[in-house]
Amino acid sequence: MSQQAEAAGLLKHYLEQRQVAGQTHVGLRPGMVDRLLHRRGLGPQTKAAAEMPRPVRAAPPAGESVAAPASLLRETLAAPASVKPAPAAVTSAPTKVRLEPTVIEVPGATKAEKLAALAQMAEHSPEARALGTLRETMVFAVGSPEAEIMFIGEAPGSEEERQQEPFVGPAGQKLTGIIKAMGLDRSEVYISNICKFRPAMENQGYSNRPPTTVEMKTCLPYIFTEIAIIQPKILVALGKTAAEGLGLSGPVSKLRGQFYQVQGLPAMVTFHPSYILREEKLAGGGMVAKRQVWEDMLQVMEKAGLPISEKQRSYFKK
Numbered sequence: 001m002s003q004q005a006e007a008a009g010l011l012k013h014y015l016e017q018r019q020v021a022g023q024t025h026v027g028l029r030p031g032m033v034d035r036l037l038h039r040r041g042l043g044p045q046t047k048a049a050a051e052m053p054r055p056v057r058a059a060p061p062a063g064e065s066v067a068a069p070a071s072l073l074r075e076t077l078a079a080p081a082s083v084k085p086a087p088a089a090v091t092s093a094p095t096k097v098r099l100e101p102t103v104i105e106v107p108g109a110t111k112a113e114k115l116a117a118l119a120q121m122a123e124h125s126p127e128a129r130a131l132g133t134l135r136e137t138m139v140f141a142v143g144s145p146e147a148e149i150m151f152i153g154e155a156p157g158s159e160e161e162r163q164q165e166p167f168v169g170p171a172g173q174k175l176t177g178i179i180k181a182m183g184l185d186r187s188e189v190y191i192s193n194i195c196k197f198r199p200a201m202e203n204q205g206y207s208n209r210p211p212t213t214v215e216m217k218t219c220l221p222y223i224f225t226e227i228a229i230i231q232p233k234i235l236v237a238l239g240k241t242a243a244e245g246l247g248l249s250g251p252v253s254k255l256r257g258q259f260y261q262v263q264g265l266p267a268m269v270t271f272h273p274s275y276i277l278r279e280e281k282l283a284g285g286g287m288v289a290k291r292q293v294w295e296d297m298l299q300v301m302e303k304a305g306l307p308i309s310e311k312q313r314s315y316f317k318k
Helices: 003-020 032-039 070-074 111-123 126-131 158-163 170-181 213-230 240-245 273-280 287-304
Strands: 083-085 102-104 134-138 141-143 149-153 190-193 197-199 234-238 259-262 265-270
Touching: 102 213, 111 134, 111 213, 126 134, 126 213, 149 170, 149 213, 149 240, 158 170, 158 197, 170 273, 170 287, 190 213, 197 213, 213 240, 234 240, 234 287, 265 287, 273 287
Parallel strands: 149 190, 149 234, 234 265
Antiparallel strands: 083 102, 134 197, 141 190, 259 265
């Protein structure tokens, strides 16, 4: 196969994948094309290709045929693994589905092998790297591939980036306490994030920000594939951003306390542990927030078939 034909095939595959994810344009960071072409042995980028305008439109209008010049075909990203649509998230009012989930086909005979392969794909994600708005360190997930409960947050923070493990900072310690109160250990559940990279900021230091819609879309295939591999009994979305990533839109105060269907699995939305930390600094010590989160976890425990003692039922009651 000629270099031009291979590049055309890669471009078509990539743009079709992004279109399924709801993306209409693809931006390329300067220098990214040369590195990707070099990896695939396609040679150096031509001057004509370097001068092509960006962003590249993902697909022509219906019924319109556009012949792409050879220089544009060479400006392709390394093709990720093949993907297939997963069942769309089904929610009840007032929520709505924002994206059609996409599941990546990964190699492996066991759940652990598939997750390891998926982590490698996320680490070298050309889409995430091309954004230029995410930091370099990829933080994948932690926990048991056989977990019955899967917790999903929004994105790693400074401490998570340093340790390369989700939920290990102050909010993570609060989540660990919640898990222990449920009678479980972190090693018995699965913990991940919608976005696999820490969103970047100028003069960032220890500051964090939520991922943008584009950043979430770029990483969503990884979290949906994790869900498909693990097949937990229950999903728990921690906070507004995680809920939105799973297709559940609205204030957490309105979403919490009931189950929704995401990829055919029951999903509970509750407040992010960082919300509890903020509430603890106010009058009342965050008791209302703690009780609300705990009521959500009691429903999760019941749905998962976990034993619940009377002492557990009375936690955080005034």
